[in-house]
Amino acid sequence: MPESSEPTADLPSSVDEVYSFLGPSGTFTEAALRQVPEAAGKNWRSVNNVGEALADVVAGRSVAAMIAIENSIEGGVSVAQDALATVPGLRIIGEYLVPVNFVLVARPGTTLADVKTVNAHPVAYGQCHLWLDAHLPEHGHLPASSNVAAAASLFEGSTADAAIAPPGIVDHHDVVVLATEIGDNPNAVTRFVLVSRDRGVPEPTGADKTSLIAELPDDRPGSLLDLLEQFSTRGVNLSLIESRPIGDALGRYRFVIDADGHIHDERVADALLGLRRFSPAVIFLGSYPRADKQKVEFDPRYRDAVFTEARDWLASLTAPEGAVPATPAAAAAQG
Numbered sequence: 001m002p003e004s005s006e007p008t009a010d011l012p013s014s015v016d017e018v019y020s021f022l023g024p025s026g027t028f029t030e031a032a033l034r035q036v037p038e039a040a041g042k043n044w045r046s047v048n049n050v051g052e053a054l055a056d057v058v059a060g061r062s063v064a065a066m067i068a069i070e071n072s073i074e075g076g077v078s079v080a081q082d083a084l085a086t087v088p089g090l091r092i093i094g095e096y097l098v099p100v101n102f103v104l105v106a107r108p109g110t111t112l113a114d115v116k117t118v119n120a121h122p123v124a125y126g127q128c129h130l131w132l133d134a135h136l137p138e139h140g141h142l143p144a145s146s147n148v149a150a151a152a153s154l155f156e157g158s159t160a161d162a163a164i165a166p167p168g169i170v171d172h173h174d175v176v177v178l179a180t181e182i183g184d185n186p187n188a189v190t191r192f193v194l195v196s197r198d199r200g201v202p203e204p205t206g207a208d209k210t211s212l213i214a215e216l217p218d219d220r221p222g223s224l225l226d227l228l229e230q231f232s233t234r235g236v237n238l239s240l241i242e243s244r245p246i247g248d249a250l251g252r253y254r255f256v257i258d259a260d261g262h263i264h265d266e267r268v269a270d271a272l273l274g275l276r277r278f279s280p281a282v283i284f285l286g287s288y289p290r291a292d293k294q295k296v297e298f299d300p301r302y303r304d305a306v307f308t309e310a311r312d313w314l315a316s317l318t319a320p321e322g323a324v325p326a327t328p329a330a331a332a333a334q335g
């Protein structure tokens with residue numbers, strides 16, 4: 001954490017000064033927040049779960065919250081996806097990647113043979129199955145609110161014998177490290193998003209992403225294909241599409257979508273219009289720069305000018321005779 005940033009329970013006078021994150025200090029979520037230049041030197045509010053972080057934003061206790069949204073092994077963080085689908089008024093304003101790997105820690109004096117129960121955040125636990133199955137095949141799992149909280153609880157009366165934690169945990173707690181690199185994949189990455197109530201979108205950079213949640217109109221063959229066509233017919237690539245249960249009945253799903261491009265790109269805006277006409281519920285979660293800064297590639301047939309010329313052409317078809325054509329396409333249409 002930057003020297004000037006302090007996790008705090010006391011609210012300072014200006015909400016613009018407060019950023020909420022899953023704590024306590026030392027979590028990967030805190031490492032993600034450290035990548036936000038605007039958060040440096042501000043007050044960082046350590047919270048216990050994603051719901052609390054987003055409630056801070058909604059209630060105006062903080063200007064933004066950092067939440068984990070996807071892990072390269074575990075997939076989408078369902079609690080975060082569901083919260084974004086149901087809490088109104090939230091916007092994603094930034095994306096951040098953090099490489100994650102884990103150690104198994106315990107109270108001093110503990111050996112691997114003593115470990116019967118492992119305390120771990122569910123998403124971290126899900127990334128360590130191979131090691132746990134091989135080395136602690138009979139262990140039980142005690143869920144924790146975060147990886148650092150899992151380690152801290154060992155000294156707060158937890159019934160667990162060990163905890164899965166980030167390697168940096170040794171700087172925060174007097175633990176012994178029983179095993180290192182226990183994650184299923186040494187290249188695992190967690191994707192985080194910064195969420196605010198700000199309705200303005202960050203300016204397009206050419207390397208942007210647009211996040212959406214949409215429901216299908218009815219349960220009939222081809223409905224999902226219709227949804228996908230809204231994007232494919234405008235040359236918009238999807239980097240993520242995941243289904244989550246709506247929760248009101250078996251078999252009812254909403255789709256969490258990340259599309260390449262920005263709402264200010266004509267092809268993305270047009271896809272959104274198509275989606276809106278087709279879907280009974282569309283949530284626009286924001287357009288923001290991609291963490292990997294990879295420029296969005298698309299077929300030139302879908303560049304902005306093609307859409308604006310088509311619109312001008314349409315307008316020109318019924319424009320009064322002698323009206324000045326707005327574009328070459330409109331002029332051509334007038335003959």
Ligand SMILES: O=C(O)C(=O)C[C@]1(C(=O)O)C=C[C@@H](O)C=C1
Pocket residue numbers: 022026027028029030068071077100121123124145146147148166190
């Ligand atoms: O930020 C942390 O350290 C956490 O404990 C949370 C969290 C998550 O919510 O996904 C973050 C990254 C890891 O992939 C596992 C757990």
